[in-house]
Amino acid sequence: MASLTTEQHPPDDRPPTIRDVARLAQVSLGTASKALNGSGKLRAETRLRVQTVASELGFRPNEWALSLHRRRTFTIGLISTDSFGRFSIPVLAGIEHALKEANISVFLCNAADDPELERRHLEALLAKRVDGIIITSRRTDPRPPIAADRTRVPVVYAYAQTSHQHSWQILPDDQSGGKLATEHLIQTGRQRIVHVTGPDSFLAVRQRAEGFRQAMRAARLPLPARSVLMGAWSENWGHVAVAKLLRVRARFDAVFCGSDQIARGCADALREAGISVPNQVAIVGYDNWEIIAAATRPPLTTVDMNLQELGGQAGKILIGLIDGQKPAETILVPPRLIVRASCGSFSRATGDTDKR
Amino acid sequence: MASLTTEQHPPDDRPPTIRDVARLAQVSLGTASKALNGSGKLRAETRLRVQTVASELGFRPNEWALSLHRRRTFTIGLISTDSFGRFSIPVLAGIEHALKEANISVFLCNAADDPELERRHLEALLAKRVDGIIITSRRTDPRPPIAADRTRVPVVYAYAQTSHQHSWQILPDDQSGGKLATEHLIQTGRQRIVHVTGPDSFLAVRQRAEGFRQAMRAARLPLPARSVLMGAWSENWGHVAVAKLLRVRARFDAVFCGSDQIARGCADALREAGISVPNQVAIVGYDNWEIIAAATRPPLTTVDMNLQELGGQAGKILIGLIDGQKPAETILVPPRLIVRASCGSFSRATGDTDKR
DNA sequence: TTGTACGCGTTATCAT
């Protein structure tokens, strides 16, 4: 069927617009729109014809044209203040998943610990009219708030929090994590527990240690000053810490470690010193970093921060804010314990262990 | 100064538009645009006034309104076919970095191994009129092409490739990696080298093994059938493989491993069998997975696939395609060797080693 | 039932 108009546009390669659909379906622009959106009243035949043409053409409404007069872009920005790391990943996966459910797309930005770069990313996001912003970090310590004041864009901190302004933040409940690990050790009959963990400068370290102390006090177990050893976030520190303990002939039947890496170091050092894990000394790690925890001998019982769920919650909170709700400002995501082999039997019958 | 018009718009909270700027600066819309973009000719005073008002208002041009009549959105989509994993991350970081340089934003999509989800993500990206798409994967084996035909959107596969259509792909040069590792071992004086690696079903495994064989043949070293052992991608397989070798009293003075995890398993097993690494047996790993490689005793010399650079290249290729260029279709990114301690001295003076 | 006109935010082209 020949063109009815004298104007013959060369078939250019830009994506088809609703105009193209209308022209080919021999209807007006408005009719095409109604046919495609199911709104208004029109003949079934017409509607079908338009829809057929649209799908033949591979017509897809231009989201940005839409967002121009609806008030939302269905787009959010995710700024990772430090580079993508081990912690960001599950958080990020959780966020992406939660937002995909709501048909929201995520812009990925890596600020790489550079405040200037962070500012540029923020700028770009605002120019792109994102509906909201999520900030993630590598550690939970308070950071300066992102400079998104003056704008009405909601901001949520995930595995991060800010010092000043009143804001929304989703954080792992590290104190509960410390308690959880310690209580598990106590339940399996351990009494002399030491805590080998990371640097004091980390909030997470202080919170987990506090949880540890709480659980020990609650169980009326001895809590000498030396029972918390702080060092580096490394396997090697696990080795060193065990060596220290052995050198001073410390009596202990369990080690609660601040990370799976430290735990692995401890486990190796103990084994090489001829001390059986879990028979003589039980170990609990932190992070449930599969690749470390599962490969340790014995495989580590460890605390999982539920980071993916944390990300999901962050996504949901942000969606709530975008929808104009006012959710709670701070959410602590409870951790869970992953039981493997490093604490031995779960039973309280501890007669089969040979504690030192 | 009172409003000159009778119409009094309530100060609503949407971001200021260029209209607001124009009104407050007492100029027309067109003048404001020119003032802000530096185009056209106008009085310096006017320009300054407009700019002042704009910055006071925190005016930021709406990118989507712009992209409506420029032909680009300065936005690309990144689809991770499987979930975000260890390999995706550096690739992703490289991509993000390269694209940020070009002021392009990245949509993050996780297809989680679900073809249907992948399709939906693709659909969403096309509706958002991305300028291009990058597909990443967890392994380099060919995968079905993404269904972005019919559209003019350029697609690049990063750490991935497709079976059918002619397309662009950036891949690690795993064969060179195998050669690189083997040649290093040979240069440090090793002669009886075995290759312990992952499952035969991985292209990477076959390519690295081929590189291994090439290097051995080139050096006219013995290459018995049993010198390549394929198993799982796990530390445990490293242990098992060493046990196998020792059981049949194989003579070997070096192990080239297909991953750092396998390498760590081998290193631990050898040490525990009383065999010194690197003095009696040298080890080379693969991946340069810092957290494993650096913590192994001794720290692993290993092959780094340069994944971040791979991501960067993918970004640059995509930008080229967007700009209408026709870059080479397949790029192999050369690996590099990270020398730590697991091969001993680099010198050819091997008199101090005690090979078995 | 169908077609027209306006608005969304911006730039570019043309008058003035």
Next chain:
DNA sequence: ATGATAACGCGTACAA
């Protein structure tokens, strides 16, 4: 030097 107007792609009131 400045201002008016037509795109860009779409939905939606409203007029026919």
